[in-house]
Amino acid sequence: MTKYKEIIGVDIQTVTTDPTEVTGQVWYNESEGELKTLNQFVGNAWATGGSLNTGRDYLSTANLGTQTAAMAFGGSAPPVTGATEQYNGSSWTEVNDLNSGRAYAAGGGTQTSAIISGGYTTTLVANVETWDGSSWTETTDLNTGRYNSNGCGASATSQLVFGGTSSNPPVTRTGATELWNGSSWTEKNDLNTVRYTLGAAGIATDALAFGGEPNPPAPTNTGATEAWNGTNWYEVNDLNTSRGDIGSAGQTGSNALGFAGFGGGPVGTLARTETWNGAVWTEVNDLNIKELVLMEQVQILLV
Numbered sequence: 001m002t003k004y005k006e007i008i009g010v011d012i013q014t015v016t017t018d019p020t021e022v023t024g025q026v027w028y029n030e031s032e033g034e035l036k037t038l039n040q041f042v043g044n045a046w047a048t049g050g051s052l053n054t055g056r057d058y059l060s061t062a063n064l065g066t067q068t069a070a071m072a073f074g075g076s077a078p079p080v081t082g083a084t085e086q087y088n089g090s091s092w093t094e095v096n097d098l099n100s101g102r103a104y105a106a107g108g109g110t111q112t113s114a115i116i117s118g119g120y121t122t123t124l125v126a127n128v129e130t131w132d133g134s135s136w137t138e139t140t141d142l143n144t145g146r147y148n149s150n151g152c153g154a155s156a157t158s159q160l161v162f163g164g165t166s167s168n169p170p171v172t173r174t175g176a177t178e179l180w181n182g183s184s185w186t187e188k189n190d191l192n193t194v195r196y197t198l199g200a201a202g203i204a205t206d207a208l209a210f211g212g213e214p215n216p217p218a219p220t221n222t223g224a225t226e227a228w229n230g231t232n233w234y235e236v237n238d239l240n241t242s243r244g245d246i247g248s249a250g251q252t253g254s255n256a257l258g259f260a261g262f263g264g265g266p267v268g269t270l271a272r273t274e275t276w277n278g279a280v281w282t283e284v285n286d287l288n289i290k291e292l293v294l295m296e297q298v299q300i301l302l303v
Helices: 005-006
Strands: 012-015 025-031 032-039 070-073 084-087 092-095 108-111 114-120 124-131 134-138 150-155 160-163 177-180 185-188 199-203 206-210 225-226 233-236 248-250 255-259 273-276 281-284
Touching: 012 124, 070 108, 108 160, 114 150, 150 199, 160 199, 185 281, 199 255, 206 248, 206 255
Parallel strands: 012 025, 108 150, 199 248
Antiparallel strands: 025 032, 070 084, 084 092, 108 114, 114 124, 124 134, 150 160, 160 177, 177 185, 199 206, 206 225, 225 233, 248 255, 255 273, 273 281
């Protein structure tokens, strides 16, 4: 295997404060205990696409959708809705609604094979529905009903759901993780950092969880990032900007995008965007408009 020094000519430097420039553009911040990289992002940018037919927040998506084949469902218009729409790269088309409208639910899958789990109506729910490309079907409930969780999966028969809150107000965050095999849910090892309104990327065997809001009296938002190897969650490098209600995308646990959200203390919104390369988060071009992305995973194919 080619080593970093063989490519760059020097070892990764150890520093106590972040430099503005460093040979190789990668360094280890000894004071913070993190491996970091200098932003070298150029070229790519956000562009405005077609608007949803039903304006809403707190909606869910098929997390493995792409820029030309995305799917959004549920949310609050208000009130909560079961509206389901598909995107073809330029416009959204209404298709069959969810059987049970809800907001703050975990989505997963693709435009032709999707899943929605949990959520909130006037109370938290555990019910799960799968999409076969034309309609939604109710299936086995989660073991732990919850909302403000997140999830990822390759299809309607494979989803990982984690985090959220499993109590009605006043809320208590959870790190509970469950795996769906197409017929039943199995409880797996919890997140290390209990939280809700977190971001997610990947599939049920290779996932990433990041950001969110932990239980008080912890700080309002966290940048904590954890990787899932199919059995356990393990801590990796944090987001550069801690935030909750973070938008997210990514088809593997080593290739993710985190954007917008709620950060900078108890109030404020962010346009900031970061990419994950499997080791570190790098700040890239901001969203065109600062906005609060509430449990919405905008569909982007990362290449």
